[in-house]
Amino acid sequence: MTASAVQDGRVLRLNYSKLRLLILEEGSHILDFCRAINIPVTGHETTYDESIAKDISAGVYNCIIVDGADDNDICMNILASVAGKPPFLPVIVIDGSLGFLRRGASECILRSDLTAERLETALFNADRLCKLNNRTTILEMELSAFIEEDPLTALPGRSKFRMRMAKAIEKAHAAKIPASLIILDINSFRELNEIRGHEFGDEILKRVAKRLINIAPDNSIIGRLGDDEFALLALDQETADPVGGYASRLLLEIRRPYLIDGQKTDISLSVGLGILDDHDTADSLLYKALAALYSAKRDKTSIVLYTHEDDHARRRQLRLAQDLPEAIKHNQLLLNYQPIVRIHDQQVIGVEALVRWQHTKHGLLFPDTFIPLAEGSGSIEALTEWVLAAAVRQGADWLEHGSRLSVSVNISALILHNPAFPDMVERQLDKTGFPAELLKLEITESAIISDVNRAREIVFKLHDIGVRLSIDDFGTGYTSLAYLRKLPVDEIKIDKSFVLNMPRVADDEVIVRTLLDLARNLGLSVVAEGVEDAQTWRMLEALGCDVAQGYFMSRPIDLKTFNDWLTVQSWKQELN
Numbered sequence: 169m170t171a172s173a174v175q176d177g178r179v180l181r182l183n184y185s186k187l188r189l190l191i192l193e194e195g196s197h198i199l200d201f202c203r204a205i206n207i208p209v210t211g212h213e214t215t216y217d218e219s220i221a222k223d224i225s226a227g228v229y230n231c232i233i234v235d236g237a238d239d240n241d242i243c244m245n246i247l248a249s250v251a252g253k254p255p256f257l258p259v260i261v262i263d264g265s266l267g268f269l270r271r272g273a274s275e276c277i278l279r280s281d282l283t284a285e286r287l288e289t290a291l292f293n294a295d296r297l298c299k300l301n302n303r304t305t306i307l308e309m310e311l312s313a314f315i316e317e318d319p320l321t322a323l324p325g326r327s328k329f330r331m332r333m334a335k336a337i338e339k340a341h342a343a344k345i346p347a348s349l350i351i352l353d354i355n356s357f358r359e360l361n362e363i364r365g366h367e368f369g370d371e372i373l374k375r376v377a378k379r380l381i382n383i384a385p386d387n388s389i390i391g392r393l394g395d396d397e398f399a400l401l402a403l404d405q406e407t408a409d410p411v412g413g414y415a416s417r418l419l420l421e422i423r424r425p426y427l428i429d430g431q432k433t434d435i436s437l438s439v440g441l442g443i444l445d446d447h448d449t450a451d452s453l454l455y456k457a458l459a460a461l462y463s464a465k466r467d468k469t470s471i472v473l474y475t476h477e478d479d480h481a482r483r484r485q486l487r488l489a490q491d492l493p494e495a496i497k498h499n500q501l502l503l504n505y506q507p508i509v510r511i512h513d514q515q516v517i518g519v520e521a522l523v524r525w526q527h528t529k530h531g532l533l534f535p536d537t538f539i540p541l542a543e544g545s546g547s548i549e550a551l552t553e554w555v556l557a558a559a560v561r562q563g564a565d566w567l568e569h570g571s572r573l574s575v576s577v578n579i580s581a582l583i584l585h586n587p588a589f590p591d592m593v594e595r596q597l598d599k600t601g602f603p604a605e606l607l608k609l610e611i612t613e614s615a616i617i618s619d620v621n622r623a624r625e626i627v628f629k630l631h632d633i634g635v636r637l638s639i640d641d642f643g644t645g646y647t648s649l650a651y652l653r654k655l656p657v658d659e660i661k662i663d664k665s666f667v668l669n670m671p672r673v674a675d676d677e678v679i680v681r682t683l684l685d686l687a688r689n690l691g692l693s694v695v696a697e698g699v700e701d702a703q704t705w706r707m708l709e710a711l712g713c714d715v716a717q718g719y720f721m722s723r724p725i726d727l728k729t730f731n732d733w734l735t736v737q738s739w740k741q742e743l744n
């Protein structure tokens with residue numbers, strides 16, 4: 169039994185006799201549907217339990233369709249149990265949240281879109297993805313076997329070191345043994361390599377490794393993480409204690425001059441140090457030591473212990489949160505504008521207003537560093553009002569000078585639950601006479617679902633005022649599609665994480681295509697953000713996406729630069 173579908177002009181064939189399909193749903197809607205169009209079904213279950221999980225892991229099925237509207241948890245469990253483990257098992261979700269795509273679902277389909285053609289395309293895609301993924305996993309496994317042992321120094325390579333480290337850390341946690349990770353990096357190794365030759369560079373690496381092996385304490389674990397990066401996991405009281413100065417002693421020893429071909433060579437090193445906390449994993453400890461190493465390199469100090477940096481960062485955050493209300497009052501905030509462009513005629517139709525903080529001491533700060541602080545310290549209302557006022561004022565000014573641009577403002581989840589918010593919006597519109605339909609409020613999926621009823625009421629009020637609503641970072645949250653349909657939303661913005669790698673990652677293209685299909689069926693217009701090059705632009709154009717935003721056209725820029733950009737628009741040259 170075979171079926172075929174045409175996609176991108178190519179005929180695809182799928183052999184149904186090889187399909188071992190499991191359907192998971194409370195009723196029998198999907199089952200009936202599959203039977204009606206002659207898709208063979210191997211298993212049909214109404215609940216997910218251990219015996220099904222066992223069958224799945226035993227390879228009884230090679231494709232799963234699950235009703236995502238039934239129960240988020242079931243979907244999550246299934247995806248967690250199949251995602252990332254070879255052989256790749258495609259999971260098609262009906263009516264579930266798009267966030268499941270992130271968790272490894274191969275496709276999300278609205279129940280109302282469930283046609284024979286749609287399902288067959290999904291099965292083809294699943295089949296293709298399955299082959300693709302299984303091939304890459306095999307490649308990855310081969311690759312990791314290859315890099316297990318570094319042939320030059322005979323030390324474990326990165327992945328092997330990480331594996332050993334993970335095991336050791338588990339034991340250290342269980343036995344309450346202190347542990348710390350030291351990462352050493354040879355400064356200017358690339359220059360050394362270029363000036364003295366690769367053989368010389370290799371010789372240095374070998375010697376460094378040898379010294380490391382000689383002086384590492386018995387129960388420690390060592391490895392070579394990258395070109396000139398070595399790691400040592402110290403696992404006993406004395407060496408793991410940073411105050412004891414083991415890392416400095418190690419550094420001194422490795423730094424002693426090397427005698428190669430009768431010639432003395434000095435090298436300099438940077439060291440990052442992380443100490444194992446109760447909640448640390450191998451990866452978080454690696455992260456700490458690497459972060460410390462980068463600070464050491466940046467500050468040109470030889471050893472940096474992660475916790476110091478961390479404390480420093482935390483203290484700085486507290487101070488920033490305290491400074492914020494004053495900064496808002498004294499107009500230390502400013503807006504940057506990023507153009508939003510209609511794809512089919514390359515027209516600039518709007519801007520997104522993105523806030524910055526010109527801090528008297530720390531310079532220009534980006535929103536990711538202070539919006540969370542504003543939310544946590546109660547300044548977010550004042551901040552939002554400032555941004556709204558400034559954005560609407562600017563929009564009115566453009567309009568007066570003949571540019572009809574929509575202005576998008578980001579609204580934090582907390583604000584969306586404040587019943588006074590619609591009044592604030594109305595007030596700002598009244599002040600300037602800016603048309604409501606040119607103001608767009610960008611809200612995230614999670615903002616809506618964190619308190620559905622309250623948010624719903626406020627969203628409807630905003631809709632009544634006439635402002636447009638846009639769902640930001642679409643595809644990353646867990647809103648069910650059926651629910652989105654019930655809200656007066658005008659537009660979705662596909663999260664940039666899907667768009668950024670579209671030209672290189674086939675899965676991302678499939679996701680963007682799916683998101684576009686869904687949006688179209690919901691009657692929403694679509695903005696793709698994170699468009700960084702002409703190739704991505706062209707792919708989006710071919711997929712029929714309406715609107716684009718991204719560094720390819722322009723980064724967010726200040727008012728004057730934006731006005732200049734608007735008249736010149738040299739970005740178009742690359743397309744023509």
Ligand code: C2E
Nearest residue numbers: 522523534535536539555578579580698699700718719724
């Ligand atoms: P967002 O709403 O997702 O805004 C888009 C962010 O993506 C901006 O970062 C922008 O610089 C960046 N971006 C745009 N095009 C590209 C691209 O092609 N490639 C890449 N790699 N990045 C691109 P920014 O300005 O740092 O803003 C970060 C986040 O801060 C925003 O994410 C938004 O959630 C929040 N934010 C900004 N302004 C406000 C505000 O006034 N109020 C609130 N509540 N949040 C804000």
Ligand code: CA
Nearest residue numbers: 520578610640
């Ligand atoms: Ca946004």
Ligand code: CA
Nearest residue numbers: 640641661697
């Ligand atoms: Ca976004």
